[in-house]
Each structure stands twice: as structure tokens, then as C-alpha cells.
Amino acid sequence: MTIGATRRDLFLGGLALSVIWPLASQPARADSAPASNEAALAAARGQTVYFNAWGGDQRINDYIAWAGAEVASRFGVTLQHVKLSDTAEAVTRVLAGKIAGQMDGGGIDLIWINGENFAAMKKQELLFGPIIQLLPNMHYVDPVSKPTVLSDFAIATDGYESPWGMAQLVFFHDTKRLVHPLRTLPDLLAWAKANPGRFTYPAPPDFIGSTILKQFLLSLATDRTPLDVALDAVRFDEVTAPLWDYLGSLTPHLWRQGRSYPASSTALRQMLNDGEIDISMAFNPGDASSAIAQGLLPDSVRSFVLSGGSIGNTHFVAIPFNANAKAGAVVVADFLLSPLAQARKQNADIWGDPTVLELSLLTGEDRKLFAALPQGVATLSPQELGPVLPEPHPSWMEAIEARWLQLYGH
Amino acid sequence: MKRILLSTLPGKLPPALALLLLVGTILVGLGLVVVTGFGYLPALGADAPSLESFRRLFADPRLWPSLLATLTAGLVATVASFLTALALAAAFDQAGENGQGWAHRFAVAVLALPHVALALGLAFLIMPSGWIMRTIAQASGLFPIPADWPLVTDRGGVALALGLFLKETPFLFIAYLTALAQIKPASQLLMARSLGYRNHIAWVKLVLPRLYPLIRFPILAVLAYSLSVVDMALILGPSTPATLPVLILRWANDPDLAQRFVAAAAAILQLLLVSGAILLWLLGEVVVKRLCSAWLSDGRRAWPEWIAKSGSLLLRGIGIVVVAAVFLSLLSLLLWSAAMTWRYPDILPQAISLAAWQRAGMTIWQPLGASLLLAIATSITATVLALACIEHEKHVRRYLVQRAERWLFLPLLVPEVSFLVGIHVLLVLIGLNGGWLAVGWLHLLFVFPYVFLTLKAPWRAFDLRFEHMALALGQSPWRVLWRVKLPMMRGSLAWAAAIGGSVSLSLYLPTVLGGEGRIVTLASEAVALSAGGDRRVVGVYGTLQTTTAALFFLAALLALRHRRWTAK
Numbered sequence: 001m002t003i004g005a006t007r008r009d010l011f012l013g014g015l016a017l018s019v020i021w022p023l024a025s026q027p028a029r030a031d032s033a034p035a036s037n038e039a040a041l042a043a044a045r046g047q048t049v050y051f052n053a054w055g056g057d058q059r060i061n062d063y064i065a066w067a068g069a070e071v072a073s074r075f076g077v078t079l080q081h082v083k084l085s086d087t088a089e090a091v092t093r094v095l096a097g098k099i100a101g102q103m104d105g106g107g108i109d110l111i112w113i114n115g116e117n118f119a120a121m122k123k124q125e126l127l128f129g130p131i132i133q134l135l136p137n138m139h140y141v142d143p144v145s146k147p148t149v150l151s152d153f154a155i156a157t158d159g160y161e162s163p164w165g166m167a168q169l170v171f172f173h174d175t176k177r178l179v180h181p182l183r184t185l186p187d188l189l190a191w192a193k194a195n196p197g198r199f200t201y202p203a204p205p206d207f208i209g210s211t212i213l214k215q216f217l218l219s220l221a222t223d224r225t226p227l228d229v230a231l232d233a234v235r236f237d238e239v240t241a242p243l244w245d246y247l248g249s250l251t252p253h254l255w256r257q258g259r260s261y262p263a264s265s266t267a268l269r270q271m272l273n274d275g276e277i278d279i280s281m282a283f284n285p286g287d288a289s290s291a292i293a294q295g296l297l298p299d300s301v302r303s304f305v306l307s308g309g310s311i312g313n314t315h316f317v318a319i320p321f322n323a324n325a326k327a328g329a330v331v332v333a334d335f336l337l338s339p340l341a342q343a344r345k346q347n348a349d350i351w352g353d354p355t356v357l358e359l360s361l362l363t364g365e366d367r368k369l370f371a372a373l374p375q376g377v378a379t380l381s382p383q384e385l386g387p388v389l390p391e392p393h394p395s396w397m398e399a400i401e402a403r404w405l406q407l408y409g410h
Numbered sequence: 411m412k413r414i415l416l417s418t419l420p421g422k423l424p425p426a427l428a429l430l431l432l433v434g435t436i437l438v439g440l441g442l443v444v445v446t447g448f449g450y451l452p453a454l455g456a457d458a459p460s461l462e463s464f465r466r467l468f469a470d471p472r473l474w475p476s477l478l479a480t481l482t483a484g485l486v487a488t489v490a491s492f493l494t495a496l497a498l499a500a501a502f503d504q505a506g507e508n509g510q511g512w513a514h515r516f517a518v519a520v521l522a523l524p525h526v527a528l529a530l531g532l533a534f535l536i537m538p539s540g541w542i543m544r545t546i547a548q549a550s551g552l553f554p555i556p557a558d559w560p561l562v563t564d565r566g567g568v569a570l571a572l573g574l575f576l577k578e579t580p581f582l583f584i585a586y587l588t589a590l591a592q593i594k595p596a597s598q599l600l601m602a603r604s605l606g607y608r609n610h611i612a613w614v615k616l617v618l619p620r621l622y623p624l625i626r627f628p629i630l631a632v633l634a635y636s637l638s639v640v641d642m643a644l645i646l647g648p649s650t651p652a653t654l655p656v657l658i659l660r661w662a663n664d665p666d667l668a669q670r671f672v673a674a675a676a677a678i679l680q681l682l683l684v685s686g687a688i689l690l691w692l693l694g695e696v697v698v699k700r701l702c703s704a705w706l707s708d709g710r711r712a713w714p715e716w717i718a719k720s721g722s723l724l725l726r727g728i729g730i731v732v733v734a735a736v737f738l739s740l741l742s743l744l745l746w747s748a749a750m751t752w753r754y755p756d757i758l759p760q761a762i763s764l765a766a767w768q769r770a771g772m773t774i775w776q777p778l779g780a781s782l783l784l785a786i787a788t789s790i791t792a793t794v795l796a797l798a799c800i801e802h803e804k805h806v807r808r809y810l811v812q813r814a815e816r817w818l819f820l821p822l823l824v825p826e827v828s829f830l831v832g833i834h835v836l837l838v839l840i841g842l843n844g845g846w847l848a849v850g851w852l853h854l855l856f857v858f859p860y861v862f863l864t865l866k867a868p869w870r871a872f873d874l875r876f877e878h879m880a881l882a883l884g885q886s887p888w889r890v891l892w893r894v895k896l897p898m899m900r901g902s903l904a905w906a907a908a909i910g911g912s913v914s915l916s917l918y919l920p921t922v923l924g925g926e927g928r929i930v931t932l933a934s935e936a937v938a939l940s941a942g943g944d945r946r947v948v949g950v951y952g953t954l955q956t957t958t959a960a961l962f963f964l965a966a967l968l969a970l971r972h973r974r975w976t977a978k
Contacts, residue, residue: 050927054938056939057942058942058944061939082928083939085940089663089919091665092831095454095831096838098453099451099835100838108926120665120666120667123667203649205664256560260560263652267943269943274754408650
């Protein structure tokens with residue numbers, strides 16, 4: 001028999017298709033972009049918002065679950081936390097949507113993001129916006145006192161991101177091993193010489209690893225002004241020389257003599273907990289307190305910052321260009337900005353993530369929410385945290401990472 | 411292709427169509443990798459083909475050391491687990507059914523263990539602040555603080571090779587025992603013994619040459635897997651630089667979307683690396699065959715005594731190390747899952763807390779249900795499909811199936827992150843993304859090759875005389891399949907389905923990409939939650955995943971044991 005598929009085959013195939021087809025996800029018709037917060041509130045009721053956010057911390061997951069219960073009862077919005085192991089997974093899916101020409105009905109409604117991921121999504125026009133004019137709670141945000149709320153890694157957000165929390169580079173030390181914090185880089189070097197193998201940092205281009213290089217450079221540089229503007233290739237060697245000199249002296253005294261570096265900052269924290277090193281670092285000032293409360297660090301761990309200021313920035317939420325529930329996402333973003341939600345987030349017993357709101361702009365009632373918060377055993381007060389240094393222009397980072405890989409990364 | 415298919419497969423369209431769909435999906439995914447690697451991805455504003463991504467890849471100072479570490483760890487792990495599993499299988503084959511029981515059960519338990527869990531447990535066992543060093547520190551009073559020794563994440567990839575060795579040896583061991591059951595070497599060995607051959611040498615000279623063709627696929631699968639493993643390499647492998655698959659993952663996840671071109675170029679290189687290693691292995695087969703052909707028939711009937719003795723001692727030693735390392739790794743994870751604090755140099759946790767278990771108890775039921783549903787559905791689909799393909803290849807021309815077979819290997823050869831993106835684009839295009847069907851389909855891509863290739867060798871070794879006899883007795887082909895062949899092959903079928911189920915249970919990226927994160931399984935939850943590096947979470951989810959996968963293998967073992975019940 002050579003005539004091809006039999007009639008039975010075609011029938012079976014058609015049957016299979018007709019059974020399968022309805023099983024395929026057919027996202028509800030996408031809402032048109034909301035024009036105002038009132039419109040968003042009206043359209044959001046009944047929507048499901050898929051919030052793609054890193055899921056590696058139980059306390060953050062619990063906080064998002066709380067926010068979900070709140071927006072459900074207040075606005076009738078169902079919040080689904082899609083737990084990611086890497087934010088890039090969500091960027092990839094939005095990108096796949098764009099490649100496939102999917103202009104709405106996309107799978108991601110809200111995404112927890114900042115820095116380079118944001119820069120990439122903005123550049124490739126993968127975001128919906130601007131959105132901040134749709135968020136009434138933006139009135140409590142003050143870009144003068146906290147400039148990074150509108151400028152993510154030196155890139156203007158242009159309203160495409162809603163600020164969620166503040167971050168600042170903080171070091172953690174086990175006071176049982178290292179009694180007094182090291183406030184300057186020469187102190188760190190002297191201590192590392194006396195205690196070889198007890199300090200290291202994640203291998204750049206890991207986020208924290210790269211931040212350490214930037215922090216070292218900013219702390220060592222006599223003149224920071226060239227770093228505020230785009231890379232000047234001619235001046236690269238001259239401007240970054242203090243960093244390479246310092247690393248040259250420090251590296252032989254690092255963990256494994258600087259021949260290997262941990263893969264990530266979570267690996268670094270684990271090493272501090274295991275006693276393999278004495279200092280770790282993170283971008284959240286409340287990280288140590290939170291880790292102590294969860295048993296992830298000894299209760300003898302405390303925080304310190306380098307004198308002269310440390311790199312700080314803001315993390316945000318944003319809405320992909322093809323989000324299915326844009327109105328719902330706007331409502332959730334605004335709720336996350338509300339004094340109630342921000343105060344709960346800053347509570348060291350809940351999450352311990354500093355607020356993006358300017359307290360002086362709040363009503364007396366709302367300000368009380370913040371005044372009553374516990375601080376956390378290992379969290380520095382805003383005064384102790386010291387000045388926030390802005391990120392160098394991103395073009396410098398690329399060149400510094402490349403040089404580091406040449407010198408130490410292989 | 412299509413014409414050939416239609417003209418040769420009357421009435422056999424569904425399996426061939428499914429096979430084509432599977433292969434087609436993979437090719438679309440890889441196709442996107444290839445065009446991206448050559449600099450073409452209009453969505454990112456790149457619309458002119460170029461070799462720029464390869465230039466950037468080869469200019470990266472991490473590339474060569476990374477390749478070297480990838481190759482050494484992968485090859486060492488493969489050769490070591492191949493030889494060890496072979497020696498163990500030979501030893502247990504000669505010990506008879508009684509001795510096999512516990513070893514088989516142990517090997518099955520290791521199969522059920524997720525790679526991540528074993529890797530974390532092993533890391534905790536061997537690292538400078540780990541269990542072994544804690545014991546030494548407590549006993550000797552030395553090492554008040556952990557030593558700064560590269561015992562894990564070492565640059566040479568030794569720890570990674572060890573982890574792979576522990577995980578793959580049991581897999582090969584089971585594959586060998588299954589194959590041995592097919593060729594029934596006992597009578598041959600008896601004859602050799604009557605001719606004066608000692609046991610071991612008779613086994614190598616008579617059984618091994620017949621066994622090897624049946625076990626070739628599992629070895630190549632182990633080789634490919636060892637070279638492209640990501641999850642174990644993240645925990646045990648070198649970090650400065652990381653192995654190539656990990657670098658690919660990093661590039662593919664880099665916030666700078668331009669790095670995706672480098673990731674794609676590296677994925678092409680990875681494909682070449684794995685293909686090269688497989689060729690190398692096949693070449694090695696030829697060389698060994700040449701070198702040994704004279705020895706095989708030289709009539710020598712015994713090893714020198716000292717070789718036989720030291721060999722058996724060594725084997726015993728390795729066997730004990732494997733069992734002990736796996737057992738202690740598992741035990742440490744179990745302890746971790748209930749530990750509040752457990753710091754150097756304490757051998758046991760200082761404080762116990764069941765919080766991690768209680769938390770899991772509240773949230774796992776839905777993911778567990780989804781995992782089971784997907785695992786059962788995809789393993790049954792894959793088994794039926796594999797059965798249909800293998801069964802009909804003997805009625806029709808073999809080459810179609812064989813040609814398709816090669817492509818089916820592909821998902822096992824490249825890190826999934828590199829080509830799943832292309833498949834995701836396809837899913838979005840046909841509007842299937844974010845649903846059960848999409849997740850099931852992506853799972854099938856990974857489940858089917860394992861099921862198909864596990865089933866293939868024993869199926870082809872089936873003694874066709876049974877079938878012919880039944881046909882000669884006037885039974886219809888369907889009835890012969892149903893009443894004679896399937897009952898006789900019940901064990902192999904159950905085993906293949908169990909392997910398929912366990913593969914499905916372990917899939918993270920296909921679940922997240924296909925389901926857009928809306929379908930949450932045990933594996934996706936486990937990976938996302940353990941991104942924070944909390945050993946307690948890994949301990950809880952590792953235990954849960956192991957238990958779930960073990961259920962599948964347990965069912966298969968029961969089926970193996972009651973092989974004959976339908977024949978009555």
C-alpha cells in the first residue's frame with residue numbers, strides 16, 4: 001500500500017488534534033494599556049498577575065504571599081508568585097515572546113528587576129511604560145534624597161520601573177574571628193596578610209563580585225569624576241591603576257591564594273556560615289540580620305561598611321511590554337509602594353529591606369508605621385551606613401570585568 | 411522525507427509522525443541556536459550573519475582552561491564509572507541472584523537521587539569544613555579553623571568527576587545487570603570453566619564481547635551527560651573558570667543580551683565537544699578491539715595470581731567507597747533538613763528544627779501532584795511511543811527509525827538552556843506556551859530518548875522464535891504482541907517507564923519555560939527555593955524528590971519480580 005496515510009490515520013490525527021487544542025493555554029484577551037490609576041483599578045478586578053521574582057529566600061517569598069493576600073482582598077487581584085532561580089529566565093521568556101511576535105497576552109505581568117537586566121530590557125524595548133504616572137504612591141518617593149529611585153545603575157528609568165527597595169553594599173564579619181570591623185582598604189589588606197585565606201569575593205562577572213571591584217575602585221580613586229561619564233579608553237589604565245595595584249597586593253592572601261573564587265554571593269554566605277572565611281558581603285543592609293534569624297549565619301555576625309561611602313542602588317518592579325494583565329500589574333506595583341507594604345518590608349522580622357519612600361513626605365499616621373519597626377541585630381542604622389556612592393557609568397564595568405578576567409579569571 | 415514516510419508506513423503513521431514532531435521540535439530549537447551563533451537574531455537587532463560571536467568566544471581567556479576542565483572531569487568520570495560498574499556487574503553476576511539484591515536496590519536508590527542533592531551532600535562530606543574534616547579535627551585537635559584546601563570546586567575538576575562517578579556508576583551497573591539478564595551468560599561460563607578457564611578471565615573473554623554492544627548506549631549517554639552537566643558542576647565543579655556548560659548558562663542568562671550570541675556560539679562548540687568525545691570513545695573501542703583480539707583467543711586461562719588478588723581487593727575498596735560516600739552524603743542532607751544550626755567543627759547539629767519540613771508540608775501538595783501527573787503521563791506516552799517505533803521498525807525499513815534515533819540524542823548532548831529558548835519561541839508561535847501540553851511536550855523531548863534507548867537493546871535482543879512460534883500457531887500479530895511479547899518484556903518495559911518517570915521528575919528548565927512558571931512541580935520549586943543556597947531546603951526537597959522517584963523504581967522492581975504473572 002503506497003497511497004499514503006489511510007483515512008483512519010487522518011481521522012485519528014484529527015481527533016488527537018481536536019482533543020489537544022483546547023488544552024493549549026489560551027490567555028484571556030489582553031486588556032488595553034490602562035490610562036489612569038482609576039482605569040487600572042477598574043480593569044484589574046478579577047485579573048491574575050504573574051509576578052516573576054527570584055525565589056531563593058523564604059522570607060521574601062512569605063512577604064510576596066502576604067502582598068498577594070492583601071491585593072486579593074483590597075482590589076480583587078490574584079497575585080501568583082512565579083519563583084525564579086535567576087531573573088534572566090524571565091527576561092529570556094519575554095525575549096522569546098518578542099522573537100515570536102507575541103505583542104500581548106504574554107506570560108509575565110510583573111518582574112522584579114534592576115541593573116543590567118533592566119538596561120537590557122529597556123534597550124530592547126521589552127518593557128511597558130512609562131508606568132510611574134499611574135502609581136499614586138509615587139508621591140511619597142523623593143528622587144532628590146534618593147536619586148537612584150529614578151536612575152538604575154546610572155541609566156534613567158524614564159518611568160519604566162517602579163521602585164521597590166533600597167540596596168547598599170555591606171560587609172559582614174564574624175565577630176568571633178574578626179573582632180573589629182575593617183573600615184578602610186589598607187586595613188583590609190593588612191588583616192588579609194595576617195590572616196591568609198580568610199577573605200575572598202565572588203568571581204566577576206557575578207553581580208556582587210563586579211560590585212566589589214567597583215567599590216574598591218571608588219574607594220581608592222583620588223578623582224571619581226571620570227567614572228561618572230562613559231568610558232574613556234585612553235584613560236582606562238590611568239584611572240583604574242589604583243584598583244589593579246591593590247588587587248595585586250591583596251590577591252596572594254585571598255582564599256586559595258586567589259587562584260579560585262566562589263561562584264556567587266550565596267556561596268560566599270555559606271562559606272562564612274561554615275567558617276571557611278571570615279567576611280562576606282551583600283547588597284541588602286538587612287541581609288545579615290535576616291540570615292541570623294533563619295539560622296543561615298552565626299548570631300555573632302555583624303555588618304560594616306567602608307568609610308568614605310559605599311555603592312548603593314535601588315531595586316524595582318517593571319511590566320513587560322506584552323504583559324497579559326497590565327492593569328492588575330499596575331495595581332500590584334502601586335500596592336508594593338504603599339506605606340503599609342513598604343513598612344512591613346522594612347521590618348527586620350519580616351524581610352528587612354529598606355524603604356524607597358521619603359518618610360518626611362508621609363502623613364503622621366504612616367510615619368508611625370516606620371518609627372515602630374525593629375531594626376535587626378546585625379543591621380546598621382542609616383547614620384552608620386554612611387554616604388551612598390553612585391554606580392560608575394556601566395561602560396566602565398564591562399572594561400573592568402574584562403581586565404579582571406584576563407588577570408585573575410582563568 | 412515525507413513521501414518516503416507516507417509510502418512505507420501505511421497504518422503506522424501515528425508513531426512516525428510523533429517521532430518526526432519530536433525531532434522537528436529539537437531541530438527548531440537547535441536551528442535557532444545555530445543562526446544565533448552565526449550572529450542572526452533580528453529581535454535583538456542582529457540581521458547580518460557574522461563570525462563575531464565566535465571571535466568573542468575564542469578571545470575569552472576562560473575558554474581553554476574551561477574546556478580542559480570540562481573534558482578531564484567528563485572523561486575521567488566516564489572511564490572510571492564504566493570500569494567500576496563493569497567490574498562490579500561481573501562480580502555480582504558471578505555471585506548469583508542472592509548477592510545482587512541489595513546492590514541492585516542500592517543502585518536504584520542512587521538513580522532516584524536528584525543530582526543536585528547528591529552534589530550538595532557530597533560537597534558537605536568532602537569540603538574543608540565538611541563532615542570528614544570535622545571528624546579529623548575533633549579527633550586530632552588540629553584545624554581549629556577549616557583548612558584552605560581545594561577539596562571541592564577544584565580547578566582540575568576532581569570533585570566534579572567524583573560526584574559524576576558516584577551518580578553514574580550505579581546507573582551503568584543497573585544497565586549492565588539488565589543486559590546480562592538478556593544474554594544469560596551462565597551456561598557459557600560453565601562451559602569455559604570446564605575447559606579450565608578461571609572465572610574472571612572467562613567472563614572478560616566470553617561474556618564481555620557479547621555484553622558490550624548492549625551497554626554501549628548507556629555509556630555514551632553517561633559520557634554526553636558528564637560533559638554537559640550543569641547542576642552538579644555548579645556545586646562541585648571549578649568556578650574560576652567554570653566548566654563550559656556552566657559558562658554557556660552564564661552567557662545565556664547574562665543581562666547583556668548581546669552575550670546570547672556568545673552563548674549560542676559556545677553551544678555549537680559544546681555540541682562539537684560532545685560529538686568529538688563520542689567519536690574518541692568509538693575510536694577507543696576499535697583500538698581496544700584490535701589490541702585485544704589476539705589476547706582473547708590466546709587460550710590463556712588465568713590471570714597471574716597477584717593481579718586477580720589485588721584487582722578484587724581494589725574493587726572491594728572502590729565498592730565500599732562508593733556506597734559509603736553516597737550513604738553519608740544522603741545522611742548529611744537528611745540531618746541538614748532538620749538542623750537549625752550546624753557549624754564547624756560540630757559533627758552533629760547543635761540545634762534541631764523541623765521548620766523546613768513544616769513549611770514544605772504546607773506547600774508541596776500541588777507541586778507534587780503536578781510532578782506525578784507529568785511523570786506518569788510522559789513516561790507512559792514515551793513508553794508506548796518507543797514501543798510502537800521499535801516494533802514497527804522490523805516490519806518496515808529500519809533506516810527511518812535509525813535516522814530519527816540519532817537526532818533524538820541531541821537534547822542529551824547540549825546544555826538545555828541553549829536550545830530550549832528556540833523551542834520556547836516555537837511554542838509561543840503556535841500558541842501552546844504556558845499550558846500543560848507545552849510542559850508535557852518539552853518533558854517528552856527529554857524523557858523519550860532515555861525510554862527509547864533503554865528499551866531498544868533488550869527489545870532487539872528478544873528471541874524472535876517466540877514470536878514466530880506464536881504467529882505460526884495462527885495468532886494475530888496484535889495478539890502475539892499483547893499475549894506473548896509484552897508479558898515477557900514486562901520487566902524491561904517497566905524499567906524504561908521508571909527511568910522516564912524519574913527523568914521527568916528532575917526537569918527544571920523545560921518545566922519553567924514550557925509552563926511560563928505557571929505550572930509548578932517539585933523540581934521547579936526545589937531549584938527556585940534552593941537558589942538561596944540553604945542546605946535545609948535542599949535537604950527537604952532532595953528527600954522528597956528521591957522518595958517520589960524511588961516510588962517509580964519500586965514499581966518497576968515489583969514488575970520485574972513478578973515477570974511471569976500474566977503468562978499463566
